[in-house]
Amino acid sequence: MSELRTVKVDGAEIDVPQDYTLLQACEAAGAEIPRFCFHERLSIAGNCRMCLIEVKGGPPKPVASCAMNVRDLRPGPEGAPPEMLTRSPMVRKAREGVMEFLLINHPLDCPICDQGGECDLQDQAMAYGVDGSRFHENKRAVEDKYIGPLVKTTMTRCIHCTRCIRFAAEVAGAPDLGATGRGEDMEITTYLEAAMGSELQGNVIDLCPVGALTSRPYEFHARPWELTKTESVDAMDAVGSAIRVDTRGREVMRILPRTNEDVNEEWISDKTRFIWDGLRTQRLDRPYVRRDGRLVAATWGEAFMNVAEAVGRSSGEKIAALAGPLAGVEEMYALRVLMERLGSPHFDSRPAGSVLAPKNGRASYLFNTTIAGIEAADAILIVGSNPRHEAAVLNARIRKHFRATNLPIALVGEVADLTYPAEHLGSGPQALDALLAGEGAFAGVLAEAKRPLVIVGQGALTRADGAAILSRAAALATNGERDEGWNGLCVLHDAASAVGGLDIGFVPGEGGLATAGIVAAAGRGDLDVVILLGEDDVDMSALGSAHVVYIGTHGDAGAHRADVILPAATYTEKSATYVNTEGRVQMTARAAFPPGEAREDWAVLRALSDSLSATLPFDDLNALRGQMYQAHPHLAAIDGIAAGDLADVRALAEAGGDIDPAPIANRIDDFYLTNPIARASAVMAECSALASSTLAAAAE
């Protein structure tokens, strides 16, 4: 932070850092500065001219406050602090002039504009606009551009702030957007109107200060003032982005980001934003029971009876449970207690083959540096992961840090366009041995780094030699001289349920089978009942003759295989705890009710336990949470992170093990279709088809 300087804003003195812009200084002093092109997280363009203020002793004309530093202010007479005026008649007149120019070519179509009601131009026109027009010429009209299935364009409304261009180039790292022509003929477009290629492109909708870029799926669906806003947390990946769920009645109309500087800043991925049409389609809205090979609608009583019969015929060790990527901590806790009461050690929430385990300590499975901690790193090694697909917003944070510091980044595993350059050290884990042996330039970088990040993806941790890879990653993160307390081992999860499941020990008990083992045992006929808590990712055809109980929300793979379907609630329809990849405990809020007869997952499990004569010891969510918090106190600290112990990582580094030189494959091959909700979404399907056709075209 540079030295403070005293400035005067509208007569009040305030000390601000020298590197502040005048706009920031005025805001620090409490003055409101209108703006269109300026955005805190983008570079400064200075082209909308709305933020004009008067600087005393400066040029005899208004100054664009976003584009001038406090450092560059001339002192007042006799060393008095420089003075800025934000409400003087000159400022007001200047801003009214700018507004009049902006409105000359802006269509008066607010009544049919989706931005209406939440439009910067509309709001500021109320403050600085005049009620009539002095412009009698033809208005400019601009053809709409196709820039993809997610962002709808109405380019006549564009005021050329270039925020979208700067976002695409700077934050998203996919410089698809540009401004062609010039002057009055300037147009925002992609090259030959190709679809934008970023998984963060939806953010340009929020950035657009007018209605030029709006959400295509949300087109003409609702008005902002008729929506109920619920602050919640995203469950599409393990980042846990802060979101706002807008509902009308019981339907989710759209999902917007909230600012959380520690997690997602103010961006969300397209999957997070446009998933909402999947919340309505393919829903399981009543229990089903399979009779004569066909699933037929049933009552809750019939469904529970069916499960009870199957469980009654079986015994505890022949029952298993799997939790899927969207399961909240509460329902996993309830299911775990139920399994223990039934006497089964076979339950798992991890992807098949995962080597992560709570017994190695929390530090062995967390993104220990935290997401915000990425910005303290001085070197990054990515092992078996494509963060762009597994945690798009986190990847943007890495890119942001790369742009700021140009730090060295290396990659072991599949080569991919990460939006920042990463030196490819090899496809197999032997590259890690080379690094440990000090071979190659990056080994030197890593050895000298004070705050390195070793990001390990699930692609590496679900292999047979996953433990050996994790051990080597831990060694690379801890070897050498690190800053005091720096824990550079970063396990990147791709499922919202992953860390929560590990936290409450939703992993096989003594003698229990893990995910792959459960599937295999069911196939062999060693298991009678398999309970799938929103689990759709295992090979359903391999479950053999086991009686499959599916507790979930969508008619996906699990429901198709199921013998009994118990309909449950999605993350927008329940209050559930999720622990993100850095170990941050967050809670969703219920924005809408589940459809039909569907109930919240914990309540389904509680009712099921009753009919299994293994009644769970809680009658409401608070009681459940009370018990859960007693067993796992760190879950009670909402928005807190119980940090892992560095000693656990050191112990992990000692473990060693043999590696298999086969190349490490990433786990996510289609960013848009990673969970049942996404697979039910028509928008995601369109994005997926587009992405694969782009990929195919690129391969030709």
Next chain:
Amino acid sequence: MAVRRLAADQPTTFAFSADNRAWAGREIAKYPEGRAASAVIALLWRVQEQEGWVSEPAIRVVAEMLDMPRIRVLEVATFYTMFQLQPVGRVAHVQVCGTTPCWLRGANDLKDVCRQRIHGDQHALSEDGRFSWEEVECLGACVNAPMIQIGADTFEDLDRGSFEAILDALADGRPVTPGPQTERMRAAPAGGLTSLLEVPEADTATEELPPTGSGDRPAGALDAPRGDADDLKKISGVGPKLEGILNDLGIFHYDQIAGWSPDTVAWVDEHLKFKGRIDREDWIGQAKVLAAGGETDFSRRASADSETD
């Protein structure tokens, strides 16, 4: 200026000729590592010199050569109106200046010729594909208005007839001469000189002067300096020119000036044609100091200057 878009019909490929590719390599090498994008305008211009216009495949090729996103190259190509985004005539692309001076001098006639002989619309090819035209902003020779530019050549002082003659010559493959299409020499006045008709009177006063040593020469004037002449330029107001005149008048020394009578002053003043300057600048006073071996402020500065030179 109209909205500039890429042409609807595009070739499938573009490639620089071997020479141009080598040239482009040298152009890119002018910029530091990672700053190849700086060469974008140069490369696009070379594309246009090679092909006559900038095609979409060419934009892709340039983007790849410079490691730039394609949209960035498209931005540049659409920003600058000198880049032709559609095919131009094989023989000539006529750029007619339509800015005020040319317009006043008959640019509309030239545009009419273009519309009749080439195509009704700008940027469109003539039927045989050999010509195209556009109206451009000031081409920078308003004195020779109206004018056109074809490739690197400009043709000025046009009228309907001379313009058509150029088009005819180009169509027949005959050589054309750039420059004014009238008798006029470059930007010299059309129809001959209207001013400076005689050799101007030189501003050397000596020509009018009576020969030195003439009758009314005042007392004290010398035919030659006594030994070395004094540096009269040390007197504020006397430069090399005046020093020469004074020498011609027989004035070489400070003491001569110091001793001037009012009559002599009047006489010298007459010859210098700077009425009152001698009194105004106190030449006599200055000369008295200098004659006594002293220095005036001006003489000190003057000698300091000559030393540093």
